[in-house]
Amino acid sequence: GVRPLMKNSWHVATAAEAIAAAQFARCGWDVSVQYGANQPEYDLMAVCGDNAIKVSVKGSKDGGWGLTQSFIANADYHGAVDKWLAKHSKKTVFCFVQFKDLQLHEMPRLYLATPTEIADWLKRSAAGRGDTILWENRTWTKRAQAAGTTDRIPDSWRFTSERLQHLASTA
Template sequence: MNSHQCGVAAESFTATMFAWAGYDVSVQYGANQPEYDLVIVKGDKMLKISVKGSNVGRWVLTASLKKDETISYADAIDTWRSKHSTKTVFSLVQFKNADMSNAEMPRIYLATVDEIARELNLIRNGTGYTALYENNTYKSGTYKGLCDKVPDEWIFSKERVNYLIDLFN
């Protein structure tokens, strides 16, 4: 998949899973969507969802903010955090190693802006990085043997969705 196809598929799978979880789903239409891609609603409760798809095992989130080597990872992460509403939830969809020919679902994780920023700062033994890894063990270099992995509590579930919508409503 190219990056556009990955993004479209990620949004579709995310919408499907929220509908499965019992939520009404509205998809934003048009170019330059501000802040979020989907809105989920149940009763009076509403949540904005930003979808990020990947087929390489990581989601690059702050690289554009660290083009200058004088900017630290922590500063890039703080800038990224400040550009997002703390009430937006990210759906991180990973297609790497999902056998789509056998109808295997991609893995989907749900995280708040603050949760993602915290994890980005913890990557590489606390030195931070521009990408959030689904599950990466470094094979060489300074971090050889270290494993960076998204927290298990982020895995998409009805309980996780209910927790997040209650958190912001």
């Protein structure tokens, strides 16, 4: 039979990091990849001329990226986001790679965002309650507090050369 693609989180993380590195290279950036168990908060270092950014790569195959769940206590979603944000350098750029609903020959969807942008988005999600997961496109069902609302990553976060240049110039 057909073997499932990316059987575990290691496969997702490895594929996401490789694809992210390839996208930076396609935009003319030099990329250094870190390997080993004791990595700092970033996975890649991308350099173009005088611009250098640290990139934290997050892969997903289910439509969302769990970010702040280890910081949550007493359903305080906003507090969890604040604790998460405090652990990240403002100079780090996150690259989100989404494999959900893709065939092998299709490119995953990639997004670039700063920790501050992500924190603001997480606090506004679920109709302002906040969430621990950054959803690519999530419509809340009637059982949820945010029933009938949809959380969708801003189009402005799409990985484009222009978005990359903008983030590099402000990092």
